[in-house]
Amino acid sequence: MEDLSTMQCEACRPEAPRVSEDEIRELHPQVPDWEIIEEDEVRRLQRVFKFGNFAEALDFTNKTGALAEEAGHHPAILTEYGQVTVTWWSHKIKGLHKNDFIMAAKTDQLLKH
């Protein structure tokens, strides 16, 4: 199975399919630190990243923002003292697309830089 973090995020059309339960069972283990949550009836991938202070948290927010701009796919990023909560979902399909799993994997990679 190809490493999610090396894949490209594709343009998401409104008619694109949400990931199926089978796909989730395949994809989720590749981003095990991400929780699948449901908010406003929309499934999302969410992870809390911990840091030592506010500046480090904000730095990670910027790295995640740069990743998002590069991919043309944007998460919600909650920056607080010592932590950043990143949430990915696909607005156009009101749910999870494979793209979101790819972006979650790429976000994990940011920790290594």
Added chain:
Amino acid sequence: MEDLSTMQCEACRPEAPRVSEDEIRELHPQVPDWEIIEEDEVRRLQRVFKFGNFAEALDFTNKTGALAEEAGHHPAILTEYGQVTVTWWSHKIKGLHKNDFIMAAKTDQLLKH
């Protein structure tokens, strides 16, 4: 009445008093775009700032972050495509301190720069 945005944010001690209802009636009109919300039984000041895209939103997040670092008082900043939601409260007293109104006023000022 002194302009809130010109005041300094003071170090907040755990025993510092929360703002009284009378103080809120005096302070809130100075930051009329901020809503007083209650989350997890803690009152907070919250405002949604709208922008044209993600990059502008992230730029405002950074300006707010710099303001927070300067004051040594940190909000929650939710960055999304086209908007930033800033929430101020005083963690140590689990509620609103005059500092939070000062920081809200200073956040408003960032829009003018």
